[in-house]
Amino acid sequence: MTGLGVGIVGCGNIAETYLRLAPLYAGFKVRAVADIDMAAARSRAGAFDVRALSVDDLLAAADIDIVVNLTVPSAHFDVSRHALEAGKHVYSEKPLVLALDDGEALRKLSASTGLRVGSAPDTFLGGAHQAVRQLIDDGGVGRITGGTCHVMSGGMEAWHPNPDFFFQPGGGPILDMGPYYVTNLIQLLGPVVRVAAIGGRGFAERTIGSGPRAGQSVPVTTPTTVHALLAFQNGASVTLCASWDVRAHRHGPMELYGTDGTVYLRDPNFFGGTAQTDHGHGQVSLSDDGHPFAVANEGQADRRVANYRGAGLADMARAIVDDRPHRCSIELALHAVDVMTGILASVESGGFVAMTTSCERPDPLPPVEAARLLAAHQQG
Numbered sequence: 001m002t003g004l005g006v007g008i009v010g011c012g013n014i015a016e017t018y019l020r021l022a023p024l025y026a027g028f029k030v031r032a033v034a035d036i037d038m039a040a041a042r043s044r045a046g047a048f049d050v051r052a053l054s055v056d057d058l059l060a061a062a063d064i065d066i067v068v069n070l071t072v073p074s075a076h077f078d079v080s081r082h083a084l085e086a087g088k089h090v091y092s093e094k095p096l097v098l099a100l101d102d103g104e105a106l107r108k109l110s111a112s113t114g115l116r117v118g119s120a121p122d123t124f125l126g127g128a129h130q131a132v133r134q135l136i137d138d139g140g141v142g143r144i145t146g147g148t149c150h151v152m153s154g155g156m157e158a159w160h161p162n163p164d165f166f167f168q169p170g171g172g173p174i175l176d177m178g179p180y181y182v183t184n185l186i187q188l189l190g191p192v193v194r195v196a197a198i199g200g201r202g203f204a205e206r207t208i209g210s211g212p213r214a215g216q217s218v219p220v221t222t223p224t225t226v227h228a229l230l231a232f233q234n235g236a237s238v239t240l241c242a243s244w245d246v247r248a249h250r251h252g253p254m255e256l257y258g259t260d261g262t263v264y265l266r267d268p269n270f271f272g273g274t275a276q277t278d279h280g281h282g283q284v285s286l287s288d289d290g291h292p293f294a295v296a297n298e299g300q301a302d303r304r305v306a307n308y309r310g311a312g313l314a315d316m317a318r319a320i321v322d323d324r325p326h327r328c329s330i331e332l333a334l335h336a337v338d339v340m341t342g343i344l345a346s347v348e349s350g351g352f353v354a355m356t357t358s359c360e361r362p363d364p365l366p367p368v369e370a371a372r373l374l375a376a377h378q379q380g
Helices: 014-022 037-046 054-059 075-083 100-113 127-137 172-176 176-187 311-322 330-349 367-372 375-378
Strands: 002-011 028-034 051-053 066-069 089-092 115-121 144-153 191-201 205-207 217-219 225-232 237-243 255-259 262-264 277-278 283-285 297-298 303-305
Touching: 002 014, 002 311, 014 028, 014 037, 014 054, 014 375, 028 037, 028 054, 028 176, 028 237, 028 311, 037 051, 051 054, 054 075, 066 311, 075 089, 075 100, 089 311, 100 115, 100 330, 115 311, 127 176, 127 262, 127 367, 144 176, 172 176, 172 225, 172 237, 172 303, 172 330, 176 191, 176 225, 176 237, 176 330, 191 277, 217 330, 225 330
Parallel strands: 002 028, 002 066, 028 051, 066 089, 089 115, 144 237
Antiparallel strands: 144 255, 191 225, 205 217, 225 237, 255 262, 262 277, 277 283, 297 303
């Protein structure tokens, strides 16, 4: 299929990942990058043989069909809105927006223009998570009644040279790491109807540990530990602990409890790994059925991982051509934002918060359909 033209706005750390992995996919081709810092744009462009443009010039470029929005979260809404107004489809990094009203505005603009809006995370399309989706859909552990999720670490300041935004409103573990967990739960269990949470800050400030600003202090103005309860429309109740105040722990990333057994999921920040089930007789590994997004493709020999970021973008590009829904849809992303902002609102209010959005579960991505997204499949 003819590849749609992609332009990337925002040339920070994540842009390198998108640019590096883009050649894996059929259906789109990165043609230009832009940033408010033209030096950053030129640096990325030179490394990956694409054009460096101003943001306005990229939005006006005739050969750009999809704008990939990799700016900081606080700029996601404005950049995505301007791209839609310029007649471009949009694929945004997570979270889609920081406020539900902004997401609704994008949804309405998308509907009125006929332009697509997609959003990361797309890690739920990975082989490990799709294997669990198939297990649940087939009733392999019965009806899911509950679960637990844990995403905990000491924070970002030790390795990130400019971690300020992580610790400001719009950051924090719920809006930064929460999208992976919440989105995966929605694709497995369906929509959430209400949430409740408590939380707080473990430290008033953080010290940058690397880069030219090492030793500088960063104020913390958003919760860095949150314990949340999610009530799903299907009757399941799941707890989520998200914290950057934990030095060590022994919790697994995700567990779901069914009437006939338990499934232990892999980290939804990654695509691969092997999930396990336990029906009361010991753990059994769950086959990923040769899913191409389960194959380890980067990392050191002792820690190879499957990284296929861009899969959601590739699926959206193909969906535009095939005139079908794309899996990383605005409805899914908007519902995840509703859940996460609801959790933070509950921390403030101390009460349950009802969701005002809902969504359908995205279609599963079986191995044969995942393979069609890859350039190697097209060449074969």
